[in-house]
Amino acid sequence: xxxxxxxxxxxxxxxxxxxxxxxxxxxxxxxxxxxxxxxxxxxxxxxxxxxxxxxxxxxxxxxxxxxxxxxxxxxxxxxxxxxxxxxxxxxxxxxxxxxxxxxxxxxxxxxxxxxxxxxxxxxxxxxxxxxxxxxxxxxxxxxxxxxxxxxxxxxxxxxxxxxxxxxxxxxxxxxxxxxxxxxxxxxxxxxxxxxxxxxxxxxxxxxxxxxxxxxxxxxxxxxxxxxxxxxxxxxxxxxxxxxxxxxxxxxxxxxxxxxxxxxxxxxxxxxxxxxxxxxxxxxxxxxxxxxx
Ligand code: NDP
Numbered sequence: 001x002x003x004x005x006x007x008x009x010x011x012x013x014x015x016x017x018x019x020x021x022x023x024x025x026x027x028x029x030x031x032x033x034x035x036x037x038x039x040x041x042x043x044x045x046x047x048x049x050x051x052x053x054x055x056x057x058x059x060x061x062x063x064x065x066x067x068x069x070x071x072x073x074x075x076x077x078x079x080x081x082x083x084x085x086x087x088x089x090x091x092x093x094x095x096x097x098x099x100x101x102x103x104x105x106x107x108x109x110x111x112x113x114x115x116x117x118x119x120x121x122x123x124x125x126x127x128x129x130x131x132x133x134x135x136x137x138x139x140x141x142x143x144x145x146x147x148x149x150x151x152x153x154x155x156x157x158x159x160x161x162x163x164x165x166x167x168x169x170x171x172x173x174x175x176x177x178x179x180x181x182x183x184x185x186x187x188x189x190x191x192x193x194x195x196x197x198x199x200x201x202x203x204x205x206x207x208x209x210x211x212x213x214x215x216x217x218x219x220x221x222x223x224x225x226x227x228x229x230x231x232x233x234x235x236x237x238x239x240x241x242x243x244x245x246x247x248x249x250x251x252x253x254x255x256x257x258x259x260x261x262x263x264x265x266x267x268x269x270x271x272x273x274x275x276x277x278x279x280x281x282x283x284x285x286x287x288x289x290x291x292x
Contacts, residue, residue: 016067017046021077024048032265039281056083073272074104088113098149103268118153120264133157142206143171162186191217199224205242210234213241223251233257
């Protein structure tokens with residue numbers, strides 16, 4: 001007679017996560033989190049969930065219901081980051097500063113909203129690119145959701161100046177005003193005002209202009225000679241239109257947003273699992289994603 005020993009199915013017992021977006025099929029997040037889970041020896045499942053434009057909250061509730069207590073968290077991408085902010089019962093300070101949520105944590109009776117985008121960008125710039133922001137002059141182009149999420153983490157790195165420029169000038173001024181009580185108050189302006197500014201050490205493109213290939217109206221001499229960094233939040237095959245423009249305008253170093261993508265994911269993973277994949281694992285993943 002054999003004694004029946006039930007061996008638990010690791011897949012069935014795995015904690016469940018998903019990224020919600022529309023569209024979302026292109027998302028690299030499942031691949032990134034699967035690699036992190038392998039690197040950290042964590043048992044989890046991570047999938048994509050396409051939510052209808054007007055059905056984000058219902059899609060999240062459905063996921064939690066389906067997972068029967070195993071749903072632990074979610075990432076949120078375009079266009080649902082503000083919906084996710086409204087859905088959350090409580091917010092971390094950085095989610096409140098950003099006014100949007102890219103990471104949900106499912107507690108027993110409440111949903112917590114966090115935003116890891118800014119931390120991901122800051123880590124990519126300061127650690128992976130070894131570019132110190134202390135005492136530097138930063139130009140942030142754009143005043144949308146992504147820009148809003150990165151202002152506080154940039155200010156925390158003690159730059160000498162932060163200028164926010166945007167096509168709709170009012171939005172640049174409003175975003176700067178939201179941080180006016182910070183020790184270093186950012187300045188908001190339009191592109192036409194840039195000609196009167198001194199060159200910048202770091203220029204970040206947080207607009208979606210690269211999506212259409214539209215050139216940004218940046219005056220010549222915007223990059224400080226030699227060691228300036230041009231950083232485009234967008235990423236893709238080859239250099240983005242902004243990075244091509246930046247190289248021609250004399251930027252010393254160029255980076256796209258793939259590093260930020262991996263680092264914001266690592267920060268979400270840390271929030272959920274209390275573990276951070278090693279720098280080697282994160283850099284190896286960046287190389288793989290770039291080659292894919
Ligand atoms: P939003 O739609 O919230 O904001 C878009 C911004 O781009 C606005 O400031 C808008 O200006 C500006 N803009 C759009 N087209 C032009 C143009 N032709 N010329 C000048 N300005 C323009 O988008 P998000 O803030 O959510 O995203 C911005 C970018 O950041 C996207 O490319 C996104 O993919 C990327 N991103 C990357 C991440 C990563 O991990 N690497 C994470 C998050 C975002 P106006 O206000 O005048 O309309």
